[in-house]
Amino acid sequence: MKILRYYILALALAFFSFQSARAQSYGITDLHKFMQLHADTTFLLTHESGWLLPPKYWLISKKGDTTTAYIYEVPYKTNILMPNSIRRTLNKINGFNPMDKVEVNKFFRAFRMPAKYKGKIWKMLMNEKPWQIADDKVDGYGCPPRKNRSEISDGGTAKLDLITSKEIKTLSFYAPGFYEKECPGRKGRQSILRIERLFEDLFSVNN
Numbered sequence: 001m002k003i004l005r006y007y008i009l010a011l012a013l014a015f016f017s018f019q020s021a022r023a024q025s026y027g028i029t030d031l032h033k034f035m036q037l038h039a040d041t042t043f044l045l046t047h048e049s050g051w052l053l054p055p056k057y058w059l060i061s062k063k064g065d066t067t068t069a070y071i072y073e074v075p076y077k078t079n080i081l082m083p084n085s086i087r088r089t090l091n092k093i094n095g096f097n098p099m100d101k102v103e104v105n106k107f108f109r110a111f112r113m114p115a116k117y118k119g120k121i122w123k124m125l126m127n128e129k130p131w132q133i134a135d136d137k138v139d140g141y142g143c144p145p146r147k148n149r150s151e152i153s154d155g156g157t158a159k160l161d162l163i164t165s166k167e168i169k170t171l172s173f174y175a176p177g178f179y180e181k182e183c184p185g186r187k188g189r190q191s192i193l194r195i196e197r198l199f200e201d202l203f204s205v206n207n
Contacts, residue, residue: 026055026102028161028168029101029102029103030101030102030103030104031044031057031072031102031103031104031108032044032161032163032168034103034104035059035061035163036163036164036165036168037165038063039061039062039063039163040062040063040064040164040165041061041062041162041163041164042059042060042061042062042161042162042163042164043059043060043061043125043130043160043161043162043163043195044057044058044059044160044161044163045057045058045059045158045159045160045161045195045196045199046058046158046159046161047156047157047158047159048156048157048159049154049156049157054073054074055072055074055102056071056072056073056074057071057072057073057102058070058071058199058202058203059071059072060121060122060125060199060202062122067113067119067121067122068110068113069110069111069112069113069121069202069203070108070109070110070111071108071109071111071203072102072107072108073107074094074095074107075094111203112205113202114202114205117202121198121202124198125195125198128191128194128195129191130160130162130171130191130195131162131169133160133171133187133188133191133192134186134187134188135171135172135173135188135192136172136173136174137172138188139186139188139189141174142174142175142179142182143179143182143183144183150182152175152178152179155174155175155177155178156174156175157172157173157174157175158172158173158174158176158192158196159171159172159173160192160195171188171192173188173189173192176189176192176193176196177193180193
């Protein structure tokens with residue numbers, strides 16, 4: 001019985017160590033490198049958490065005078081009632097293994113730009129001066145210490161990758177919405193929240 005408990009404990013530790021190590025962070029992927037090769041500039045927004053969820057990327061990219069939106073999204077397992085044999089087949093076709101690479105495949109597609117953003121979205125993004133945004137690496141994580149201040153441990157991280165032909169710069173903010181309420185005023189955090197809202201509104205349209 002004691003051996004069984006040790007075995008269960010070892011499995012649990014291995015799982016949480018794996019989960020923590022992954023932290024749902026895929027880093028610079030083949031998709032990043034593809035956009036670096038085929039576009040002048042790309043803004044890629046993603047949210048990372050400690051959960052092993054499929055990756056999802058929102059991209060707004062420019063090549064010459066052409067601005068295009070793209071999405072990389074893995075379909076979630078559906079709860080629609082169906083025979084198990086069909087469900088297994090659909091999951092096999094559309095599923096994603098956390099150990100798989102993020103690359104240019106069936107999950108990557110162009111996204112129709114909503115009319116209200118056509119010809120405007122690029123200027124709206126550039127108004128935030130993204131290359132000058134100070135992220136958590138510059139301003140520090142969270143808020144300055146204070147007695148009775150609220151903290152969060154499962155808020156997730158907003159990451160904005162600035163991709164050009166010469167470099168890929170990553171801006172990283174942990175739980176920016178939560179900490180902007182706790183200690184408002186950081187310019188970089190406010191900028192990423194405005195950019196998040198732009199992306200969320202643009203990509204919320206059924207395509």
